[in-house]
Amino acid sequence: xxxxxxxxxxxxxxxxxxxxxxxxxxxxxxxxxxxxxxxxxxxxxxxxxxxxxxxxxxxxxxxxxxxxxxxxxxxxxxxxxxxxxxxxxxxxxxxxxxxxxxxxxxxxxxxxxxxxxxxxxxxxxxxxxxxxxxxxxxxxxxxxxxxxxxxxxxxxxxxxxxxxxxxxxxxxxxxxxxxxxxxxxxxxxxxxxxxxxxxxxxxxxxxxxxxxxxxxxxxxxxxxxxxxxxxxxxxxxxxxxxxxxxxxxxxxxxxxxxxxxxxxxxxxxxxxxxxxxxxxxxxxxxxxxxxxxxxxxxxxxxxxxxxxxxxxxxxxxxxxxxxxxxxxxxxxxxxxxxxxxxxxxxxxxxxxxxxxxxxxxxxxxxxxxxxxxxxxxxxxxxxxxxxxxxxxxxxxxxxxxxxxxxxxxxxxxxxxxxxxxxx
Amino acid sequence: xxxxxxxxxxxxxxxxxxxxxxxxxxxxxxxxxxxxxxxxxxxxxxxxxxxxxxxxxxxxxxxxxxxxxxxxxxxxxxxxxxxxxxxxxxxxxxxxxxxxxxxxxxxxxxxxxxxxxxxxxxxxxxxxxxxxxxxxxxxxx
Numbered sequence: 001x002x003x004x005x006x007x008x009x010x011x012x013x014x015x016x017x018x019x020x021x022x023x024x025x026x027x028x029x030x031x032x033x034x035x036x037x038x039x040x041x042x043x044x045x046x047x048x049x050x051x052x053x054x055x056x057x058x059x060x061x062x063x064x065x066x067x068x069x070x071x072x073x074x075x076x077x078x079x080x081x082x083x084x085x086x087x088x089x090x091x092x093x094x095x096x097x098x099x100x101x102x103x104x105x106x107x108x109x110x111x112x113x114x115x116x117x118x119x120x121x122x123x124x125x126x127x128x129x130x131x132x133x134x135x136x137x138x139x140x141x142x143x144x145x146x147x148x149x150x151x152x153x154x155x156x157x158x159x160x161x162x163x164x165x166x167x168x169x170x171x172x173x174x175x176x177x178x179x180x181x182x183x184x185x186x187x188x189x190x191x192x193x194x195x196x197x198x199x200x201x202x203x204x205x206x207x208x209x210x211x212x213x214x215x216x217x218x219x220x221x222x223x224x225x226x227x228x229x230x231x232x233x234x235x236x237x238x239x240x241x242x243x244x245x246x247x248x249x250x251x252x253x254x255x256x257x258x259x260x261x262x263x264x265x266x267x268x269x270x271x272x273x274x275x276x277x278x279x280x281x282x283x284x285x286x287x288x289x290x291x292x293x294x295x296x297x298x299x300x301x302x303x304x305x306x307x308x309x310x311x312x313x314x315x316x317x318x319x320x321x322x323x324x325x326x327x328x329x330x331x332x333x334x335x336x337x338x339x340x341x342x343x344x345x346x347x348x349x350x351x352x353x354x355x356x357x358x359x360x361x362x363x364x365x366x367x368x369x370x371x372x373x374x375x376x377x378x379x380x381x382x383x384x385x386x387x388x389x390x391x392x393x394x395x396x397x398x399x400x401x402x403x404x405x406x407x408x409x410x411x412x413x414x415x416x417x418x419x420x421x422x423x
Numbered sequence: 424x425x426x427x428x429x430x431x432x433x434x435x436x437x438x439x440x441x442x443x444x445x446x447x448x449x450x451x452x453x454x455x456x457x458x459x460x461x462x463x464x465x466x467x468x469x470x471x472x473x474x475x476x477x478x479x480x481x482x483x484x485x486x487x488x489x490x491x492x493x494x495x496x497x498x499x500x501x502x503x504x505x506x507x508x509x510x511x512x513x514x515x516x517x518x519x520x521x522x523x524x525x526x527x528x529x530x531x532x533x534x535x536x537x538x539x540x541x542x543x544x545x546x547x548x549x550x551x552x553x554x555x556x557x558x559x560x561x562x563x564x
């Protein structure tokens with residue numbers, strides 16, 4: 001496997017707004033942020049686009065680049081796949097259909113993902129049963145859905161890359177199939193159809209634009225829910241003409257549930273599964289999987305955001321209020337899958353779900369040392385750490401004493417930056 | 424390099440921290456995934472043994488170019504019949520431990536399987552000492 005470096009990331013810190021407090025640096029799970037001598041925070045290490053810094057910043061100085069709704073004007077035909085998180089943003093009395101119809105006024109082709117999500121559920125079940133029976137594969141299988149988790153695995157748990165279900169995600173499938181389908185309808189090339197998902201996730205942009213060699217499965221830009229919130233909100237109470245469009249009619253409780261932790265595995269039949277959400281807990285479970293502790297589990301749904309995608313950094317409504325609305329919708333739409341099992345099975349046999357994604361480990365600088373050099377570095381680190389105060393204050397511009405020691409050893413900062421070590 | 428972790432008996436909340444610490448250090452040095460996996464499985468199993476059966480103890484990680492060594496000691500009740508304890512499926516775990524998902528009798532056999540050298544010494548009433556060696560690159564040179 002090749003290691004990739006210099007990957008693009010989309011989280012940006014506005015230097016004019018940042019006052020150099022340490023909150024984003026402390027919140028970063030990969031310790032990628034430093035406050036440098038210029039008094040502002042910088043992303044220097046491996047960013048997995050989790051959005052923790054965006055949430056932590058009291059000044060609103062941190063954003064994630066999205067295409068924004070203006071990008072749509074540049075393309076003639078576009079598909080806008082909608083994350084079910086959107087349905088929970090306008091209170092419990094606003095129905096998904098109202099939201100989708102309102103969006104169809106502004107956007108070309110709005111697509112609810114329930115149908116693809118149900119197909120994906122069936123295929124996941126088939127994959128697991130087939131591979132358990134043949135006693136091959138790596139257990140448990142990890143859901144490929146959360147782009148932040150995928151990056152976290154690539155960066156800190158590369159041995160688990162082979163656990164990730166080798167399927168295209170429902171969004172990737174919507175991209176691929178939607179482009180083919182609409183290009184036929186409009187008589188243009190599939191590449192001329194652009195895909196802009198509406199999402200609560202700051203990582204959608206990166207995850208789908210850089211890791212897929214398959215051009216058709218890529219998104220062209222993400223639109224944050226916060227960016228179109230007002231547009232829909234102002235429009236939503238007008239009377240809507242019902243639309244005969246099938247995707248609007250396909251909405252299902254199973255698909256809506258995917259917005260919350262546990263929603264994906266809820267649609268898996270007869271599979272021993274676990275749903276875990278939140279960065280800290282996710283990391284703990286990845287350690288456990290690496291130590292072989294969860295071999296009896298078939299499938300693990302991991303979501304970096306607490307409570308799942310409803311906790312995404314671009315969501316407007318708080319996750320707990322959103323869950324209330326979603327649970328009401330699930331009761332209303334029912335929790336049975338309506339997709340045709342034989343059809344899903346046929347697609348599975350044809351390899352329709354297979355991904356062209358080839359996950360590669362991400363690395364930062366330290367791992368380029370030889371083993372003897374790295375052991376020596378670790379010894380020096382331990383020695384230096386023993387002399388540090390372990391107050392974990394962050395005044396030195398590093399998130400904690402251990403990271404500070406690493407930066408000193410690697411020559412990125414000097415010991416006198418620690419206020420306790422000054423003469 | 425050497426690094427020592429304290430293990431508190433019956434502290435189920437912090438249990439696993441030593442194994443994760445070992446795992447992180449080995450990753451940071453950049454060993455092969457397979458040896459990291461084997462060492463961390465053994466670190467976890469032995470840590471849990473101390474937490475469940477031992478009085479307080481310690482786990483010592485030693486890293487050299489050619490080998491990784493884990494030494495685990497505790498001052499617990501010790502093992503009466505080591506040969507029996509090494510048999511797969513043999514377990515003295517209590518009902519409580521089984522309820523927590525442990526006690527399948529795979530702990531020591533698992534450690535033996537995943538390490539290149541496995542030494543155990545124990546006397547009833549005098550604690551247990553475990554030493555496991557893992558050869559970097561698979562064989563001893």
